[in-house]
Amino acid sequence: MAYLNDNYLKLKSGYLFPEIARRVNAFCQANAEAAKRLIRCGIGDVTEPLPQAVIKAMHKAIDEMAQRETFRGYGPEQGYEFLRKEIAKNDYRDHGIEVADDEIFVSDGSKCDCGNILDVFGHENRIGVMDPVYPVYVDTNVMAGHTGAANDSGSYSGLVYLPCTPENGFVPDVPNEKLDLVYLCYPNNPTGAIATREQLRRWVDYAIKNRSVILYDAAYEAYISDPGIPHSIYEIPGARECAIEFRSFSKNGGFTGVRCAFTVVPKSLNASTTEGKWTSVHPLWQRRMSTKFNGVSYPVQRGAEALYTTQGKEQVRELIRHYMGNAQVLRKGAKAAGLNVHGGVNAPYIWAQTPPGIGSWQAFDRILNEANVVITPGAGFGSKGEGFFRISAFNSRANAEEVARRLQALKW
Amino acid sequence: MAYLNDNYLKLKSGYLFPEIARRVNAFCQANAEAAKRLIRCGIGDVTEPLPQAVIKAMHKAIDEMAQRETFRGYGPEQGYEFLRKEIAKNDYRDHGIEVADDEIFVSDGSKCDCGNILDVFGHENRIGVMDPVYPVYVDTNVMAGHTGAANDSGSYSGLVYLPCTPENGFVPDVPNEKLDLVYLCYPNNPTGAIATREQLRRWVDYAIKNRSVILYDAAYEAYISDPGIPHSIYEIPGARECAIEFRSFSKNGGFTGVRCAFTVVPKSLNASTTEGKWTSVHPLWQRRMSTKFNGVSYPVQRGAEALYTTQGKEQVRELIRHYMGNAQVLRKGAKAAGLNVHGGVNAPYIWAQTPPGIGSWQAFDRILNEANVVITPGAGFGSKGEGFFRISAFNSRANAEEVARRLQALKW
Numbered sequence: 001m002a003y004l005n006d007n008y009l010k011l012k013s014g015y016l017f018p019e020i021a022r023r024v025n026a027f028c029q030a031n032a033e034a035a036k037r038l039i040r041c042g043i044g045d046v047t048e049p050l051p052q053a054v055i056k057a058m059h060k061a062i063d064e065m066a067q068r069e070t071f072r073g074y075g076p077e078q079g080y081e082f083l084r085k086e087i088a089k090n091d092y093r094d095h096g097i098e099v100a101d102d103e104i105f106v107s108d109g110s111k112c113d114c115g116n117i118l119d120v121f122g123h124e125n126r127i128g129v130m131d132p133v134y135p136v137y138v139d140t141n142v143m144a145g146h147t148g149a150a151n152d153s154g155s156y157s158g159l160v161y162l163p164c165t166p167e168n169g170f171v172p173d174v175p176n177e178k179l180d181l182v183y184l185c186y187p188n189n190p191t192g193a194i195a196t197r198e199q200l201r202r203w204v205d206y207a208i209k210n211r212s213v214i215l216y217d218a219a220y221e222a223y224i225s226d227p228g229i230p231h232s233i234y235e236i237p238g239a240r241e242c243a244i245e246f247r248s249f250s251k252n253g254g255f256t257g258v259r260c261a262f263t264v265v266p267k268s269l270n271a272s273t274t275e276g277k278w279t280s281v282h283p284l285w286q287r288r289m290s291t292k293f294n295g296v297s298y299p300v301q302r303g304a305e306a307l308y309t310t311q312g313k314e315q316v317r318e319l320i321r322h323y324m325g326n327a328q329v330l331r332k333g334a335k336a337a338g339l340n341v342h343g344g345v346n347a348p349y350i351w352a353q354t355p356p357g358i359g360s361w362q363a364f365d366r367i368l369n370e371a372n373v374v375i376t377p378g379a380g381f382g383s384k385g386e387g388f389f390r391i392s393a394f395n396s397r398a399n400a401e402e403v404a405r406r407l408q409a410l411k412w
Numbered sequence: 413m414a415y416l417n418d419n420y421l422k423l424k425s426g427y428l429f430p431e432i433a434r435r436v437n438a439f440c441q442a443n444a445e446a447a448k449r450l451i452r453c454g455i456g457d458v459t460e461p462l463p464q465a466v467i468k469a470m471h472k473a474i475d476e477m478a479q480r481e482t483f484r485g486y487g488p489e490q491g492y493e494f495l496r497k498e499i500a501k502n503d504y505r506d507h508g509i510e511v512a513d514d515e516i517f518v519s520d521g522s523k524c525d526c527g528n529i530l531d532v533f534g535h536e537n538r539i540g541v542m543d544p545v546y547p548v549y550v551d552t553n554v555m556a557g558h559t560g561a562a563n564d565s566g567s568y569s570g571l572v573y574l575p576c577t578p579e580n581g582f583v584p585d586v587p588n589e590k591l592d593l594v595y596l597c598y599p600n601n602p603t604g605a606i607a608t609r610e611q612l613r614r615w616v617d618y619a620i621k622n623r624s625v626i627l628y629d630a631a632y633e634a635y636i637s638d639p640g641i642p643h644s645i646y647e648i649p650g651a652r653e654c655a656i657e658f659r660s661f662s663k664n665g666g667f668t669g670v671r672c673a674f675t676v677v678p679k680s681l682n683a684s685t686t687e688g689k690w691t692s693v694h695p696l697w698q699r700r701m702s703t704k705f706n707g708v709s710y711p712v713q714r715g716a717e718a719l720y721t722t723q724g725k726e727q728v729r730e731l732i733r734h735y736m737g738n739a740q741v742l743r744k745g746a747k748a749a750g751l752n753v754h755g756g757v758n759a760p761y762i763w764a765q766t767p768p769g770i771g772s773w774q775a776f777d778r779i780l781n782e783a784n785v786v787i788t789p790g791a792g793f794g795s796k797g798e799g800f801f802r803i804s805a806f807n808s809r810a811n812a813e814e815v816a817r818r819l820q821a822l823k824w
Contacts, residue, residue, distance in 0.1 A: 001623040002592040002683040003534035008696045009685065018702055045485035055478045058711070059471060065669065066467045068808070073457035073668040108520055108671075108706070115704035119555065122415030139703045143531065180414040211413040256485040257477065257710040259520075271414040273421065284420045290430055291551045292527035294520070297709050298669040299470070396480070 007145045012154050016135050016380040017043050023365070024374055034372050039399050039406075041330075041392045042374035044189065044349065046254040048322060048396075050303070051315030054253060057306035061299035075295040078286065079106025079262070083301045086308040087262055091247070097234045103266050103282070105289055106304075108296050110219045110248040110261040114183075115140040117215060117244065117263070119292070120284040121271065125180035130172060131161035132190055132378055132385030134217065137183040153383035163384045164191055170342065170351070171195050174206035182207070184233075185217035187224060190381045190390040191351040192343015194229045200236045207242035213271060213281075214243040219261075222252035222320050224346045240266040244281070251348065252316050253307045260296055260304045323348045326400035327393035333404020334391065348393040351378070355412040363389050371406040419557045424566050428547045428792040429455050432776075439780055446784050451811050451818075453742075453804045454786035456601065456761065458666040460734060460808075462715070463727030466665060469718035473711035487707040490698065491518025491674070495713045498720040499674055503659070509646045515678050515694070517701055518716075520708050522631050522660040522673040526595075527552040529627060529656065529675070531704070532696040533683065537592035542584060543573040544602055544793030544800070546629065549595040565795035575796045576603055582754065582763070583607050586618035594619070596645075597629035599636060602793045602802040603763040604755015606641050612648045619654035625683060625693075626655040631673075634664035634732050636758045652678040656693070663760065664728050665719045672708055672716045735760045738812035739805035745816020746803065760805040763790070767824040775801050783818040 020042050028035035049055075064070035078084070084104040092099035107113050114136050127146055129137050141147055141159060148157035155161055160179055162172035170193035171186075184203060186195040195203075207214050216233040224231055233243045248261035255261075267282045296304075306312045327344040334341045340353035354363040360377035367373050367389070376392070378385030393400065432454050440447035476482035490496070496516040504511035519525050526548050539558055541549050553559055553571060560569035567573055572591055574584035582605035583598075596615060598607040607615075619626050628645040636643055645655045660673035667673075679694045708716075718724045739756040746753045752765035766775040772789035779785050779801070788804070790797030805812065 001590075002625040003536050004683045004685055004691055004693065004696060005532050005534050006686050008532065008699060009691075011699060043486065047480070047483070047485065049480050049483045050474075050477045052478070055474055058474045062462075062467055062470045062474070062711075065462045066464070068459070068461050071459070071461045071666075071669075073459065073666075074455065075669055108709075111706050112704060120417050120420065122417050124415050136703060143700070143703065178413075213414040254483075254485075256706075257483075257487055259706060259709045271416045273416055274418050279416055279421075281416065284416060287420060287423060288555070291548060291555065292524060294523050294668075294671060297520075297671045297712050299474075299711070300709050 005143065007143050010142050010147065010149055010156070011139060012150050016376070019380070020374065020376065024368065027368055038372050038374065039395070039403050040374045041395060041403055042376045044251070044392045044394055045256050046251065046394050048254055048319055050254050050258065051307065051312055051319065053306040053309050053312035053315055054303040058299045058303040061302035065298065072298045075298055075301070077289045077293050077295045078102070079104065079296060080301050083305045086305055090308045092232065092234065095231070097232055098240065099234060099264055099266070103264055105263045105265060105285060106296050106301060107261050107263060107293070108259040110217065110246045110250065111136050113246050113261060113263045114215070114217060116288065116292070118144050119288050120281060121181060121213070122274065126160065126178065128160040128162055128175065128179035128182040130164050130183065130185065130188070131155070131383060132164060132381030132388070133183070134185060134189050135381065153386065154379070155383050161382065161384070164188070164193065165384060166342070169193060171199050174202050178210045179212055181213050181215060183215045183217065187220040187347035189220060190349055190376065190378065190385065192345070192347035192349040194224060194226070194346045197228065197230050197236070200230055200233060204233070204236045204238045204242060208238050211272070212242065213269065214239070216243050216245045218245055219248040220251055220347050221247065222316065223324060223348050225324065226346055229346060234264070240268045242269065244269065249304050249307060252320065253304065254319060255304070258300055258303060260300050322397070323393050326395055326397060329397070329400045329404050330391050330393055333407050337407040337410065344393065350391040350393065351388055352391060354387050354389060358412065360386055360389050367410065371410050373403050373406055417555070419555050422554050422559065422561055422568070423551060424562050428788070431792070432786065432788065435777070436780065436786055450784050450786065451807070451815050452786045453807060453815055454788045456663070456804045456806055457668050458663065458806050460666055460731055462666050462670065463719065463724055463731065465718040465721055465724035465727055466715040470711045470715040473714035477710065484710045487710055487713070489701045489705050489707045490514070491516065491708060492710075492713050495717045498717055502720045504644065504646065507643070509644055510652065511646060511676055511678070515676055517675045517677060517697060518708050518713065519673050519675060519705070520671045522629065522658045522662070523548050525658050525673060525675045526627070526629060528700065528704070530556050531700050532693060533593060533625070534686065538572065538590065540572040540574055540587070540591035540594040542576050542595065542597065542600070543567070543795060544576060544790060544797030545595070546597060546601050547793065550794075565798065566791070567795050573794065573796070576600070576605065577796060578754065581605060583611050586614050590622045591624055593625050593627060595627045595629065599632040599759035601632060601759075602761055602788065602790065602797065604757070604759035604761040606636060606638070606758045609640065609642050609648065612642055612645060616645070616648045616650045616654060620650050623684070624654060625681065626651070628655050628657045630657055631660040632663055632759050633659065634728065635736060635760050637736065638758055641758060646676070652680045654681065656681065661716050661719060664732065665716065666731060667716070670712055670715060672712050734809070735805050738807055738809060741809070741812045741816050742803050742805055745819050749819040749822065756805065762803040762805065764801055764803060766799050766801060770824065772798055772801050779822065783822050785815050785818055
């Protein structure tokens, strides 16, 4: 008799964004007129077209696929050298950060990588996550059997939650207890918080002391405007011995529908075998990618490569300027509406406090029904997200301005 | 202290194809002249350009991504409805097979799906694989901790190997013991064997009786020329209750570098919880895809959709005719060289017996060194692959003819 992976049955309701989609669809079906003026600031999905440099490169790659002489079949599972070397050079070595080309693993998404990375780690690790948290870190641990059941606020036993609150500026300090794997995400989704060099240094020192591994999600690094804030965990001395970094082309190049990301696994990063042998993680991840993945679509990798051209870089900067202009408009609007507002300065997310006595799903429903705007309820990101909601700055300027107006018009 | 997944350390040397690549690179570096006349019939990678219908559709999709009005960000993780419905209709319902659109899960590759499917099954299953076998089925089970160590011939304790030999026509009958999960692959990689309706019926009956799940890999179904041979496991009554089917656009549409495949999980397929509750697998796979995957690149899905147009279908048939023409040439050549030859009639692989006393890696090295042709050593597919090698028909006609000549010239 075939057995299921029971751990899936521990998962609370739907994954956050499908649940939002469900409520939005129900609203639209019940309110055909209001549905027409709906503005989506929920899921962090880009809205602006792909950079022209990408369009051009992808067309060219597709034409190559039409000729026998230039056709490409299976590529290297870890990504084409042409892309790995641009990444390692432009995102790391040009900033004085040591990362080798073959420490870059090109993938079809950071969500996939953040989930799949657990494949190469054991089941005996004590795991820490920020709260609120990007749900994928938690759900993939549940699915892997690393937790018990969830309580009413959606927190799972067996995970260590690091509270992110206004009091600590949404940046948790290192805990007193020992964690083996810690997920950190800066600029943070959902709070929009960033970690200073000193805060990251404390985490790297902690990880080295405890032989922990930091899983560092830097998907939003392109949105950092403050020149003092690290873009990569590897800016911190020692991080090559204790951190894996996830990055994505989704939010800088607008690749959410094109699908390309990468993960950095330094060869100097070790973890322990059951018998206590200190062993490099890199060959395991290499093997995982060779065995369970077949590389990213060739035209997509050419598109990603184009983001590193002079033109591509300028077009990305233009996109970031656009979205961060929206963030400014939304921050101002939410403040003018009397809300306490965080984030939105070095990240495309505004993290707003709900008015007293209003829960975050309640706020979601009211903003949907009364302002016809979709936001993301903070509680969907964890217990410490209750009392907050996230507004995404991914939109047209006109929509951002309209959302700012509607938020101000809303009577709580 | 962070712990690794020790199971990775049980894996024997490299995954087969990287190991072949390593030997070929070493040969090429040592023999610059011979390297120029190298012909690759190793990895089953297509060589002919993408169908024009696909090229056109992908260009169009990329142009859509260049305009705000038609730009697409995140798509549904399970695939766009436009593609799921074409698959369900053309590959199943038009052939009288019941498969609903939402039982189709579009992915970036069958290799990924075959590996990832283990996520939704428990660790207590007794697992059967054919021998020889596509290494991904075995390696992903090793990585998931479902096996012990490997013996000298590369077989892992804890797995049940079903021998595929000339005696049983490379189609194993159902075993006497109970298996919970069984991987079947027809047309078979590597042997090129196909299963008759009656043989599949015995497996479906076995699975229903034992409440097993069949993981049916039909990546090569487009190569079936015999009209009596089933293309889908769902042609067998009862299969919707006991089988998951994997299919790919890699080998019909030439998508090995473009990346698109799909998996069928019928809603009527159940497996047991630890407590013995019979539960549908579909919602678990749906959750797995939502949480650990972000959908296939939009232009790629449009390319796949184009394979179902009248033009696309004709262009696929043309590709299949081309590769199967090669298979005929290679079969004839290998026979004329005095080898015992199997496969190559309903599959793009020829499965040749090595001359007496010559091991399959030995044959690999000699064919590489003396004929400058890359084949795949049978032993790389499992212990029962020893004494065989696989010749891939994915090539130009001129190369196939040249390989046939060189095989005949080879003195064993």
